[in-house]
Amino acid sequence: MLEELKKEVLEANLELPKKGLITYTWGNVSGIDREKGLIVIKPSGVEYDNMKVEDLVVVDFNGKVVEGHYKPSSDTATHIELYKAFPNIEGVVHTHSTWATIFSQAGKDLVAYGTTHADYFCGDIPCTRKMDPAEIGGEYERETGTVIIETIKERGLNPDHMPAILVNSHGPFTWGSSPLNAVHNAVVLEELAKMAYSTEKLNNEVKQMQTELLEKHFYRKHGKDAYYGQN
Numbered sequence: 001m002l003e004e005l006k007k008e009v010l011e012a013n014l015e016l017p018k019k020g021l022i023t024y025t026w027g028n029v030s031g032i033d034r035e036k037g038l039i040v041i042k043p044s045g046v047e048y049d050n051m052k053v054e055d056l057v058v059v060d061f062n063g064k065v066v067e068g069h070y071k072p073s074s075d076t077a078t079h080i081e082l083y084k085a086f087p088n089i090e091g092v093v094h095t096h097s098t099w100a101t102i103f104s105q106a107g108k109d110l111v112a113y114g115t116t117h118a119d120y121f122c123g124d125i126p127c128t129r130k131m132d133p134a135e136i137g138g139e140y141e142r143e144t145g146t147v148i149i150e151t152i153k154e155r156g157l158n159p160d161h162m163p164a165i166l167v168n169s170h171g172p173f174t175w176g177s178s179p180l181n182a183v184h185n186a187v188v189l190e191e192l193a194k195m196a197y198s199t200e201k202l203n204n205e206v207k208q209m210q211t212e213l214l215e216k217h218f219y220r221k222h223g224k225d226a227y228y229g230q231n
């Protein structure tokens, strides 16, 4: 079942350690078949070195395992909430990549300082609010999805133009037009976080770049109506 999508999802997962975004088994990538309403996701806790197509897990929108001999990733419920809320996305990535996670842990937005950022993300990449004990003690992964969606809405952001978020006290999630495109966005996010950290160290009064320059760069690459992700 979903053999092509499984191959794509495996390739995208294997990109994470290759691009230096992953330590041990941290992080996960999924892809979706919207016609069938099924999601293919990394198995939980399986080493990337040994991961094979047949190890991937197929789940439905309720998180029920439809195929697979492993448990799905522990972050599956977050991926599902994002697919439900953002109808154009076809891939989701979660990592604990160092620089992006530093911003998540500090509870700081990743401010757009230059055109490297503006070529990919149309504004500051938001950090969510801290989740409360009831959310953490309940269905934490599903609530994580809810908080991500709430943050995107509250900030007035278009998820097709802002395919990344920093979850407070946790780490980054990115999404995109395919599993590999979502990984591409995770790689760019990590580079931007590294650059932003040093930018702020060099100039502690630095402000967001000019809106005109930000929008010029983003829209000339992606178009005002274009679905983000055609990197």
Ligand SMILES: O=C(CO)[C@@H](O)[C@H](O)COP(=O)(O)O
Binding pocket: 025, 026, 027, 028, 042, 043, 044, 045, 046, 072, 073, 074, 075, 094, 095
């Ligand atoms: O966020 C977390 C844990 O904090 C996860 O990203 C794990 O680090 C990977 O979990 P699996 O996908 O292997 O279940």
